[in-house]
Amino acid sequence: xxxxxxxxxxxxxxxxxxxxxxxxxxxxxxxxxxxxxxxxxxxxxxxxxxxxxxxxxxxxxxxxxxxxxxxxxxxxxxxxxxxxxxxxxxxxxxxxxxxxxxxxxxxxxxxxxxxxxxxxxxxxxxxxxxxxxxxxxxxxxxxxxxxxxxxxxxxxxxxxxxxxxxxxxxxxxxxxxxxxxxxxxxxxxxxxxxxxxxxxxxxxxxxxxxx
Numbered sequence: 001x002x003x004x005x006x007x008x009x010x011x012x013x014x015x016x017x018x019x020x021x022x023x024x025x026x027x028x029x030x031x032x033x034x035x036x037x038x039x040x041x042x043x044x045x046x047x048x049x050x051x052x053x054x055x056x057x058x059x060x061x062x063x064x065x066x067x068x069x070x071x072x073x074x075x076x077x078x079x080x081x082x083x084x085x086x087x088x089x090x091x092x093x094x095x096x097x098x099x100x101x102x103x104x105x106x107x108x109x110x111x112x113x114x115x116x117x118x119x120x121x122x123x124x125x126x127x128x129x130x131x132x133x134x135x136x137x138x139x140x141x142x143x144x145x146x147x148x149x150x151x152x153x154x155x156x157x158x159x160x161x162x163x164x165x166x167x168x169x170x171x172x173x174x175x176x177x178x179x180x181x182x183x184x185x186x187x188x189x190x191x192x193x194x195x196x197x198x199x200x201x202x203x204x205x206x207x208x209x210x211x
Contacts, residue, residue: 016046021053023109025067030109033116034064034124065127071110072132078103079139090152093143094200100136101169101196105186111174115167137162153207161203169199 024046028037039053039060046052057063082099084092104111117124137158144161147153167174172185172195179185186195 016048019070021046021056022067022070025053025063026071026109026113029064029067030113030116034060039063064124068110068113068128069131071107074107075100075103075110075136076132079136089143089146090204093140093147094204096140096143097165097169097200097203098193098196100165101199102192104166104170105173105192105196108173108176111170115174151209153204154209156207161207164203165199169196169203 025037025042028042028045037060040050042063043050043053053063057066078099079096082095084095087095114128117128140162141158144153144158148155172179172182176185186192
């Protein structure tokens with residue numbers, strides 16, 4: 001779906017892809033927080049009519065949900081594409097971690113939004129948990145449990161592993177100002193992929209039992 005908008009003083013019209021609208025909304029929410037964003041100001045940033053977002057989404061809450069769902073869908077699609085049922089449990093889990101970190105690196109606004117929202121309980125956190133975070137954990141959990149059960153990995157609580165992946169592995173893009181001072185973040189596809197592999201190696205090799 002697209003939206004017409006005025007282009008400069010000439011009032012000519014061009015189409016604004018919905019993807020552009022939702023990306024702009026996600027960026028705004030990640031920078032200013034939910035309370036710091038108004039539909040009127042976002043309409044102005046997009047150079048569209050002052051009530052376009054209200055007409056399309058109805059409310060700021062609905063726009064926030066649409067923007068988050070749109071971004072999270074890209075992570076889910078990446079995990080779907082990378083899944084290899086024929087692989088060993090260890091290799092599959094390694095692939096999931098690598099893919100998650102690599103895909104998340106391309107969604108820095110989503111990372112910052114989740115970190116901000118998760119600091120305080122709210123209906124938005126409930127949405128993130130029920131629609132996106134819990135289903136993602138559910139993808140990882142059976143493989144992790146299998147590797148713990150067969151003695152391949154140490155029995156470390158799953159939340160510890162989850163935060164190592166999501167808060168640790170994706171930190172270069174969630175914290176760009178600090179990351180820049182550290183000589184990060186990896187800014188090429190090859191560097192991002194290498195970083196993601198390093199994260200998976202460090203986590204899983206650190207969890208390996210000595211047998």
